Amino acid sequence: MRKVGPYGVETLPQVLVDVPAAPTACRDTLAERARLHWHRTDGGDPAALAEEFLAAHGLNLRDLTRPTTGHHDTAGPCGAALYLSAAAGAHLAGAPTPAPEPAPTLPDLAVVVYDHGPTRRAPARAATPWWLGAWTESWTPQQHAAAVDAVRAAIARGDLYQANLVGHAAAPYTGDPLPALRRLGALPGARYGGVLTGDNWAIGCASPETLIEVRDGHLITRPIKGTRPATPTGRAELLTSAKERAEHIMIVDLExxxxxxxxxxxxxxxxxxxxxxxxCDLWQAESTVRATPADGLGLADLLRATCPGGSVTGAPKLAALTHIAAAEPVGRGASMGALGWVTPGHIDLGLTIRTAAADGEHLHTWAGGGITWDSDAHAEVAEAAAKTTPVRATLAGH
Known part of the structure; x- marks a missing residue:
């Protein structure tokens, strides 16, 4: 566990606070107060660490059913950014350790507490022209297709009902990656658009999917499953596809x-x-699952119950995670985790699909999809490419 004071990115320039789901009215007045970083090698329970760290800095999320006034004291914390990686979620679920991460500078948990105050800015520096090199995939289309067929074989054996497979790609860059990552937040449908930065890392998100929201006495999750091109024909195909509806309902039941x-x-x-x-240029199917929180529910138990999100794991969740750990060649990094804003009275965490990350040398993207018995391997490979194409084009500046 690493408790560190306020700072900006050292090798990456700092930007104004632009955390996904942060209050719009506050974004220009937020200043970092404290942060916590955790890696799986640190040991311990990241959900409990996050809850304890927030409470120590004036944000008590140990009982989410406790009434709040909804007003912020301008002299105290406004709220906090919370990021939890897919690997940390798998750790909470008791799943096997996934493959090595392609961007190991990223923490598995980051909690950043913000006050209202003047935002710190990095000193001006000479601009280096933005250049993004060619993408190198973590697996070939043939390997991806073989992994799809392996899931179908596992389903035939009765090991699981559905598993989500995710591929990764990296591209070298020069210049400041933060404008590119911030552009992701402007993509159409990016409900959780924004960035989070740290020491030699940054995450840019364009996710449309709510992992978990707590507001006005309700727990809300909005799983997304089912994809088609955003054309009239694509919409009709999605609405009438028995395969897509079955895949979607499995995940709704899991949620x-x-x-x-x-x-x-x-x-x-x-x-x-x-x-x-x-x-963007895709139709996607979404449902809303709602519940009333149990008495005394705190942030730690909320994260343990919902992470990693069912729409990016499969069903049953632990069986799917076990298969994923063996099938995917690299870790999921910043993708398929949780990122958003937490404060007493309101938690809003997006699932980090349509997400990219920068380390000091490369940009990283991830994309995939849910595999069922009715999946076609080549169609699944094409769907993953369709999901990542707008992200990569935006990062390149197109």
Whole structure:
């Protein structure tokens, strides 16, 4: 565990606070107060560490059912950014250790507490023209397709019902990556658009998916499963696809089960089942699962119940995570985790799909999809490419 004082990126320039889901009215007035970094090699429980660190800095999230006034003391903390990697979520779930991370400078947990005050800015420096090199994939299309077929074989054996497979790519760069990462937040449908930076790392997010939100006495998750091109034909295909609907409903049932672990008995409901929404040039199917939190529910238990998100693992969750750890050649890095804003009275964490990360030398992207018995390997490879294409084009400045 690393508790560190306020600082900006050392080898990457600092930007104004632009954390996904942070209050819009506060973003220009936020100044970093303290931060916590944790890596899996540090040991311990990252969910408990996050809750304890926030409480120590004036943000008590040990009982999310406790009423709050909804007003911030301008002399105290406004809230905090919270990032939890997919690997940390797998750790919380008791899953096997995944493959080595392609961007090891990224922490597995980052908690950054913000006050209202003047935002620190990095000193001006000579601008280096932005250049982004060619992408190198972590697996070939043939290897990706073989992994899809391996999931189908596992389903045939009865090992699982669905597993999400994710591929990674890296590209070298020169110049300041933060403008490129910030551009992701402007993509259409990016509900969780923004950036989080640290020492020699940065994460840019364009996610449309709510992992978990706590507001006004409700727990809310919005799983997304099912993708087609954003054309009239694509929309009709998505709405009538038995395969996509079955894949989607499996994950909705998984999310219902996850929320039931931390909800009052009998309060879990599903709203807007299989609603088609647009992200960039894709149609995607989304549902809303809602529940009332159980008495005394705290942030740590909330993270343990919901991370990693079911739509990027599969069902049953632990069996899917076990298969994923053996199948994927590299770790999921900044993707398929949680990133957003937490404060007493409101938690809003996005699932880090459509997400990129920078270390000191490379940009990294990830994309994948859910595999069921009815999946076609070549179609799954094409779907992953369709998801990552807008992200890579935006990073390049196109």
């Amino acid at each position: 219902r089960n996850d929320l039931a672990r931390i909800a009052r008995t009998g309060t879990v409901t599903v709203d807007d089942l299989f609603t088609v929404r647009r992200w």
